Amino acid sequence: MRAFTYERAASPAEAAAAVARTRGAKFIAGGTNLLDLMKLEIETPTHLVDVNRIGLDGIEGTPDGGLRIGALVRNTALAADARVRKDYAVLSRALLAGASGQLRNKATTAGNLLQRTRCPYFYDPARPCNKREPGSGCSALEGFSRNLAVIGTSGACIATHPSDMAVAMRVLDATIETVSPDGATRSIPIAEFHRLPGDTPEVETALRPAELITAVTLPKPLGGRHVYRKVRDRASYAFATVSVAAVIGGDGRNRFAFGGLAHKPWRVEAAEAESGRGADAVADGVLAGATPTRENAFKLPLLRRTLAATLAA
Amino acid sequence: MEFSTPAGPNPIDTGRVVTKPVDRIDGPLKVSGRATYAYEYHDEFPNAAYGFVLGSAIPKGYIEAIDAREAEAMPGVLLVLTHNNTPKQNGSGQHNSPQLQGPGIKQAEQAIALVVAESFEQARAAARAIRVRYARAKTGHYDLAAVKDASRPVPKSPDSKVGEFDRAFADAPVKLDVTYTTPDQSHAMMEPHASVARWDGDKLTVYTANQMIHWAVDGISGTLGIPASKVRVQSAFVGGGFGSKLFLYADPILAAVAAKRLGRPVKVALTRPQIFNHTNHRPATIQHIRIGAAPDGKIVAIGHDAFSGNQEGGEAEEAANQTKLLYGGENRLIRTRLSELNLPKGGAMRAPGEAVGLLALECAMDELAEKTGIDPVELRIRNDIQYDPAKGPDRPFSSRKLVECMRVGAERFGWNRRDPKPASVRDGRWLVGMGVASGIRDNLVMPSGARVSVDREGVLTIETQMTDIGTGSYTILGQVGAEMMGLPIEKVRVRLGDSDFPKSSGSGGSWGANSASAGVYAACEGLRDEIAKKAGFNSRDVTFADGHVSAAGRSRSLAEIAGQDGVAFTGEVKFGKLDDTYAQASFAAHFCEVAVDWATAEIRVRRLLSVCAAGRIINPKTSRNQCFGGMTMGVGAALMEEQVVDGRFGYFVNHDLAEYQVPVHADIPDLDVVFLDEIDDKSSWIKAKGVGELGICGVGAAVANAVYNATGIRIRDYPLTLDKLLPGLPEMPRQS
Ligand SMILES: Cc1cc2nc3c(=O)[nH]c(=O)nc-3n(C[C@H](O)[C@H](O)[C@H](O)COP(=O)(O)OP(=O)(O)OC[C@H]3O[C@@H](n4cnc5c(N)ncnc54)[C@H](O)[C@@H]3O)c2cc1C
């Protein structure tokens, strides 16, 4: 861990300005991901701006009947919120399928969206990794890739985005709200928030330098049956091998988003229209263009079967 | 005292304290955070500096250049040790662990530098600033399968050849010829390896997390070239070892070297990611099993070849050894073979040998049961043997209740509800199956001593180098002392893990409870004599009860006899040659029910039962607890534990507890453990045998056999992860 300085911000605008002011500064929320990465010097911020006291820890209704989730709302609180459990159950279930009780008590909504990949080579500073050290090469391509991405990959990186919460937010068409150091605000649809690796796997989201996430908004409830099915080797405390977030039959449509497949929560809206023809037809569309490695090719049949089971349940 | 003839009646048989489920006497310290582990000694070392080990990025080759100038200039840095400035050490002793002795690299994460700074964070940051230029060797072997054919016999594990295996196997009416593989596995104990070293003149004190105090003294003094009498090792509490802490790594040695150089105490702990490659692990195995049987299931020929790899000078994983004893059969061929690999060094882990040997053998038995159409429980009963199959009836087992374990277990588990036809039980989305396996663990014994004393309060103090690595040693040794001296457990103090105390068996190979208890027994025998003498009694016919010693109607309190100076005795058990005459092992039958998700192939254990026969159970509570741990490890070995080799870098790539998966609470259902009544008078005066590792031996195979019963898919390549099952599952029905 490199030495760093620390300050506590009192408001969103001040936090963004503070990060803009110091080169190499970063926000810290729950710290459950950032601190681990700092210990390994995968992240080496020179200055930390603590956003835990800037407010933004409430959940409130929006004028159009949706929900606005503050960036600092803890994963535990979000999963337990009565409105979330009733109207956005897929989100509550996805959250509870992630990490552990202790981690969820600290982890925040914004931090969860921004958590970094669990690719084992990314975590090993002694090995080449384009995401950690652009241009050094990708150790996973020819290496241990069992749990890595099968679709949307590039020759530079085959990492996955590990979040469960983000997959549920993707199926719910969430929007990410931000404020920049100059006070400007933006709303970014979640579909455009996370990026595919391309030639720059180190660039993971649409956020600009020092841009602070203030909230995530959900559109008005869809109804339907909400499912989050996370497949993993052990029963708890493991990242998804594949996961399916589904809202079935809400407003006459089926919606599916997938975790464990790609560098971002994976969703192919066009394929959802094929639901009437069965799970395989949807999966064909979802997995079109997949480029698995030998080690993770099993994720394709696994995803098909998981989707079929989700639909049949 | 030597234990060389079967034990007669003795005070342990009273069963007043021994055999009772006494709560852990160290429990309150543990749950209140007052049990001090090696790295946590702060008050004793107010001035301690912090060391951080830098490990090698290559698996084999040498360091061309190492430049620590930048690191040395960083804030708080006091010292950087590399091979360029570390004094010469000695590598020849069995427990020695020389560090930083030259530019040569023998394994990934081998220590190549130690940075010492005022804080841990400063040392860690500076370690990253050390520049290293490596010359990696062009050759190197990391894949067991690729070097298996170049393997050699292992002198420590001689071939067992009985009868004519080849002919008998060829002629057998039923033949099974299968190969199982098990991966490299990591101990993954909770407490990382950690040491604090301090010098007082030429005397070195090391607090370290270690299972075997006298080996540690040996290794530290041997490596540093100082007399053993100048080294004090303390390890009062150890947060799990599972074999990993039988040996020494960089932490105690480099802490000692740095402390000497700096003239102040130095603490060194390994980080979790380092542990997976720097310390040892259980080597992967390839196991070829051939069984020839008669149509009634009786084995006529049994062959087990176990291959493993290790660094030059490393030991084999002796995965075939249990096959020498577990079942009958006139014709036998059992061989252990070793190849050279350049992976991190392999070593003892959680029941070395049997734990992975039974993963193969006991699944092969399940396959044989299916081939012969005989129930798997019945098949094992038919092949039971009450003596060493190689030596004949002249070497009977000291005690062996495998058949009883099977019968009791089958009844309790509801084995008769198992459908022998695989893949025939459905429960909603789950495919459900049951499996069984035998467990056997060699009963090892080790010499062990203790000093026991009674003070004027009538309190008994037991002191021995024995360690408690979470097993319950404090408690059971207290029970033995209480039983021997006629005291309640509240009147006993137990002090462990200090090299100033008499040498003990230490904790390893499940020999600790029986051996160290026998050591305390021996010491207490002496103390009883001393007390009887002091009281003026003829020591033959005294009784010790209620804090008093009595004979011929007279009675005196121990407190009074001990008086101002107290009374003490140091005794020791040495084990004679009884195991030449008697084969000695603990036995178990493990039963498992699993459910496999028919869509995703996720495997979840529903029920586990272990019925164990392990001699006298000194404390049913701590023993059960040991079995719970073993059973959990069995589930881990069956379903998830695997160190993934990346041959390009010559190391284990999944090196943290997120990626090296062990079972979590959600993976473990209610566990059921039953101990059969058994007294083994050939094992020691305690009449107990090893328990801890028995809990793991065979469990994984019971899980795998249940998976087969649930799905009809036989996987011979551990662990049984869902990707391996998936191709064999039936197609999902199409729906629209
Ligand atoms: C052992 C373990 C197991 C886990 N298992 C799972 C799992 O199964 N599923 C799962 O989904 N997750 C899992 N996680 C990840 C966990 O969900 C994340 O660590 C957590 O959500 C991160 O939130 P945080 O608030 O602690 O983020 P931090 O660590 O504080 O920050 C993460 C990143 O977000 C940035 N950031 C934080 N807040 C803001 C903001 N408001 N605006 C802009 N940038 C911001 C930080 O600068 C940093 O780069 C696991 C984590 C661990 C350690």
Ligand code: SF4
């Ligand atoms: S997959 Fe991505 S994160 Fe993993 S090694 Fe390759 S570049 Fe790095």
